[in-house]
Amino acid sequence: MQKKQHKTIRAKSVEKILAAAQGEFVSQGYKGATVQSIADQAQLPKANVLYYFKNKENIYHAVLEQTLNMWDDGIGDIVPEDGPKLAIEKFVRAKITMSFKNPQASKIYAMEIIQGAQHLQDFARTYQRQWVTEKAKIFQHWINNGEMQCVDPVNLIFLIWSTTQHYADFDNQILTIMGNSHYEQNDIEHITAFLTDFILRGCGLKQ
Amino acid sequence: MQKKQHKTIRAKSVEKILAAAQGEFVSQGYKGATVQSIADQAQLPKANVLYYFKNKENIYHAVLEQTLNMWDDGIGDIVPEDGPKLAIEKFVRAKITMSFKNPQASKIYAMEIIQGAQHLQDFARTYQRQWVTEKAKIFQHWINNGEMQCVDPVNLIFLIWSTTQHYADFDNQILTIMGNSHYEQNDIEHITAFLTDFILRGCGLKQ
DNA sequence: GTCTATATGCTGATAGAC
DNA sequence: GTCTATCAGCATATAGAC
Numbered sequence: 001m002q003k004k005q006h007k008t009i010r011a012k013s014v015e016k017i018l019a020a021a022q023g024e025f026v027s028q029g030y031k032g033a034t035v036q037s038i039a040d041q042a043q044l045p046k047a048n049v050l051y052y053f054k055n056k057e058n059i060y061h062a063v064l065e066q067t068l069n070m071w072d073d074g075i076g077d078i079v080p081e082d083g084p085k086l087a088i089e090k091f092v093r094a095k096i097t098m099s100f101k102n103p104q105a106s107k108i109y110a111m112e113i114i115q116g117a118q119h120l121q122d123f124a125r126t127y128q129r130q131w132v133t134e135k136a137k138i139f140q141h142w143i144n145n146g147e148m149q150c151v152d153p154v155n156l157i158f159l160i161w162s163t164t165q166h167y168a169d170f171d172n173q174i175l176t177i178m179g180n181s182h183y184e185q186n187d188i189e190h191i192t193a194f195l196t197d198f199i200l201r202g203c204g205l206k207q
Numbered sequence: 208m209q210k211k212q213h214k215t216i217r218a219k220s221v222e223k224i225l226a227a228a229q230g231e232f233v234s235q236g237y238k239g240a241t242v243q244s245i246a247d248q249a250q251l252p253k254a255n256v257l258y259y260f261k262n263k264e265n266i267y268h269a270v271l272e273q274t275l276n277m278w279d280d281g282i283g284d285i286v287p288e289d290g291p292k293l294a295i296e297k298f299v300r301a302k303i304t305m306s307f308k309n310p311q312a313s314k315i316y317a318m319e320i321i322q323g324a325q326h327l328q329d330f331a332r333t334y335q336r337q338w339v340t341e342k343a344k345i346f347q348h349w350i351n352n353g354e355m356q357c358v359d360p361v362n363l364i365f366l367i368w369s370t371t372q373h374y375a376d377f378d379n380q381i382l383t384i385m386g387n388s389h390y391e392q393n394d395i396e397h398i399t400a401f402l403t404d405f406i407l408r409g410c411g412l413k414q
Numbered sequence: 415g416t417c418t419a420t421a422t423g424c425t426g427a428t429a430g431a432c
Numbered sequence: 433g434t435c436t437a438t439c440a441g442c443a444t445a446t447a448g449a450c
Contacts, residue, residue, distance in 0.1 A: 009433080027322055031239030034425065045435055050427065107321050113380045114314050116234055125383045132384050149408070155401045158381060162373035163366050173320050174365060176332045177339050194362045201356070202409040216415080241443065254417055257445065 010052065016042040017049055018066060021059050026107045030060055030119075064112065064119060067105040074098035078135045084148040085205045087138075092160060092196050099168035100188050106168035132157055149204030156203070163195055217259065223249040224256055225273060228266050233314045237267060237326075271319065271326060274312040281305035285342045291355040292412045294345075295367075299403050302371035307395050310375035317376045339364055356411030363410070370402055 020041035024033040035056055039046040053059045076094025078087045099106050112120060132154060139153035167174060167183075175181060200206040227248035231240040242263055246253040260266045283301030285294045306313050319327060339361060346360035374381060374390075382388060407413040 027325075029236030029238055029318075029322065031236055035427085036425075046426095047428090047435055048433080051433075051435095054427090056426070110376075111236075111318060111321060113377050114233070114317060115236065117379050118234075125380075128380070129384045129386075149414075151405060152397070152401050154384070155398065156405075158373060159370050159402075159405065162369045162377075166365060166369035169317075170320050170369075172324050173332075173335070177336045177361070179336075190359070191362065194359050195366075198358060198363075198366065198409040201411065202405040204408065204414070207356075207411070242445090243443075252417055253444095254446095255415080258415075262445070263443095 013042075013044060013048065014052055014062075016044065017052060017059065018063055021063050022066075022104045022108060025060060025063060026104055026111070029111070033060075035059075060119065063108060067108050068124060070098070070102060070105050071109065074101075075131075078138055080138050080141065084139070084142045084203065085200060088160075088199060088203065088205070089196055092164060092199060093192060095160060095164035096167070096188070096192050096195065099164055100183060103168035103171055106165050110165065110169045149202075151203055159202075160199065163199075167191060220249075220251060220255065221259055221269075223251065224259060224266065225270055228270050229273075229311045229315060232267060232270060233311055233318070236318070240267075242266075267326065270315060274315050275331060277305070277309065277312050278316065281308075282338075285345055287345050287348065291346070291349045291410065292407065295406060295410065295412070296403055299367060299371060299406060300399060302367060303374070303395070303399050303402065306371055306375035307390060310378055313372050313375035317372065356409075358410055366409075367406065370406075374398060 017038060021033070021038045024038050024041065033056070035049055036046050038059065039049045042049065049059070053062065074094060074097070076091045078091055082090065117125070135157060136153035139156060142148045143150050171183070175183070180187070197206065224245060228240070228245045231245050231248060240263070242256055243253050245266065246256045249256065256266070260269065281301060281304070283298045285298055289297065324332070342364060343360035346363060349355045350357050378390070382390070387394070404413065
């Protein structure tokens with residue numbers, strides 16, 4: 001009974017800390033982020049934060065792990081049975097949804113890669129490499145069958161990643177240019193339609 | 208005579224410091240970068256670095272300014288006379304060239320935007336907004352004339368930015384997936400061909 | 415212009431009372 | 433589990449000799 005209550009306190013605190021840490025690491029960078037600031041935003045004493053995570057690096061690792069899990073869950077799947085058109089539509093939509101749902105996670109991941117993936121485990125890289133290889137094979141199969149235009153599958157995957165993530169990672173720039181303070185549901189649908197349309201046409205799957 | 212020599216010493220030192228600082232700010236972030244490390248990489252005593260720039264923030268501002276100037280020079284131009292096909296080809300090629308020539312600059316800029324453009328002056332944002340508005344008008348004109356597919360011009364510009372910069376900013380990820388340690392001339396040409404091809408087809412300007 | 419030595423302030427982390 | 437007080441280390445920046 002008592003043990004269970006302690007667990008929920010812990011779970012709640014951990015959740016608050018991770019949410020605060022995500023924002024802090026994005027805006028200040030790893031070194032610039034302070035435990036004090038994370039604690040303030042989580043509305044907990046600094047000592048409690050260090051009680052739960054022991055040190056700053058552990059907090060960052062937890063944030064990163066959370067981000068990778070989200071990437072994994074939200075990535076959508078590309079399966080041969082769908083055929084190229086449906087598969088690409090699903091994939092683009094899944095990536096966009098993920099980007100707009102949690103732009104912070106996308107940013108954390110982007111900064112980690114840009115800075116040289118110093119905190120990323122080898123298995124994360126290996127996993128991604130295998131994922132791309134596997135999905136590229138499916139695209140190649142569709143190309144060989146004449147179901148879609150002959151475009152390099154690996155670069156196609158990169159193009160979908162870059163275009164969809166861009167709206168999360170560079171939201172500041174994009175919103176400034178669009179003259180808005182935040183994305184409306186309207187914007188999201190318009191962007192989804194634009195990207196789906198453009199990419200399908202690029203793959204020779206439309207008009 | 209003496210004054211001129213002092214100038215060249217200064218110019219050389221400043222150049223070395225900025226080159227070193229660019230790498231340091233990318234890999235360590237603004238806060239994580241240390242003046243000592245910048246000095247070491249520039250092969251100058253720390254005190255000299257602070258003699259030339261007074262403080263760390265000034266170094267960062269100089270790096271940022273250098274980056275913005277490069278962006279401005281290398282951005283290529285989109286002019287009505289070229290017509291959509293040539294204009295897009297030129298623009299994509301210019302952006303890719305810039306990305307592969309100085310990926311560090313692209314990364315610095317990307318991190319600055321991702322983190323909320325805290326160090327960026329207002330004029331930089333205004334300038335970009337005007338640039339996009341102006342170029343979007345040219346695209347719109349071509350669309351109205353039936354010279355290209357009806358695609359949203361602003362999002363088209365975002366798509367070209369994101370896809371071309373991606374190879375510089377995420378080079379770590381991409382090279383890991385491709386199984387290389389660095390880009391070969393071959394890779395660059397292949398990527399250029401892929402992107403030009405795909406984007407032209409997306410705009411209804413090919414096949 | 416160059417370089418050494420140092421002051422100052424901040425941050426991560428811990429000790430220990432409650 | 434919670435929280436206060438504090439230590440140790442590091443980085444910026446400056447002072448001042450050469």
